[in-house]
Amino acid sequence: MRLISYLTPGYPAALFEALAELIGVDLGFVVDRSGPDPALDPFAAGTADLGWLCSTSFIELTTDRTPSVQQVGVAWVPDDPDAHGQPVYFSDLLVRPGTHAASLDDLAGLRIGCNDPASLSGYHALRIELDRRNHDPDSFAELVMTGGHHHSIDQLLAGEIDAAVIDSIVRTRRARQWPEVAELQIVERLGPWPTQPVVMRADASADEVARIRKQLLEANNHPEIMSLMAESALVGLAATPDDHCAGIRMAMERLSSRLDH
Missing domain, CATH: 3.40.190.10 (Periplasmic binding protein-like II)
Structure with missing residues (x-):
């Protein structure tokens, strides 16, 4: 399996390298964009299985088209008192x-x-x-x-x-x-x-998604990874509901509708 991170260098490469090693996947980086161009979608093309990307990209990959990704149900929690321990x-x-x-x-x-x-x-x-x-x-x-x-x-x-x-x-x-x-x-x-979601190919089975979710959440029990999290101004990873990105979808749709008129 191959994971692509679209969040480096904003977030340290070493953090993604440690997480990729933990779940046993290959890792690649895209450093000039926060998510894939929908016209050049690596998940639809079968060249990527997992991705860490901006929620707006998740919305673009699942709106007005056959969705190419699904949420794994994991996102990180920032070291920020205004976040109140939420992702x-x-x-x-x-x-x-x-x-x-x-x-x-x-x-x-x-x-x-x-x-x-x-x-x-x-x-x-x-x-x-x-x-x-x-x-x-x-x-x-x-x-x-x-x-x-x-x-x-x-x-x-x-x-x-x-x-x-x-x-x-x-x-x-x-x-x-x-x-x-x-x-x-x-x-x-x-x-x-909502903090940036982990996504997986839309055709991945529920068992595959559940396995990746469990493996990623186990990162909270690894001192070396938690040290990298702390250096990145994060406190850990959290399970997220299916509607983690729902607010973004509504805001994007509202903005698009207003600008179209």
Whole structure:
């Protein structure tokens, strides 16, 4: 079996390597997109069996088409008091210290760094919130695709962009390592949103899915993996219900419907 992670380098490669070894699968990385292009779907093509990807990509792979994936029922829990021990996270809207911005609404017309078009925390969450506040997501600000959360943070620190929308787990990890990142101002936290799901080919049997779920949850009993989790600003893996991504599906459908009209 082959696992593809779409979440590195935002999350450390070593963490996925340890998890892949635990469940006994081969591992590959896609580093320029938070989930597969639906037109180039490795799960439908049979070149990937498991994936760790953004929930927005899961929605894209299961909407208005024959679903190519199903949820395994596992996601991680961040080391974040605002998550309250649940598998949820946020889009942290960051600016440099001294920037006169008290909310997202104050960033109109500025350059906001985004991850990539498949990312929830680094793109879609921002557009969803702009629409909710009756702003036009396509004209409110200049959305600059940086190619990744770390790139967005680096460009913000360098003054190349005015703000950035960042996965809160990635931000927490970077802030613990770099004082200048810790000094960045969180204007708002958008969310909470479900943390990234593990998916498996749609044609995998219930027994196969249950086996992978059990193996992944056993990671919580492995000190070496839990150490990697802690370094990644995570506290462990949790079982998730079938509706883990339901809120994202509703938000995406609502945004699509409004923009189509």
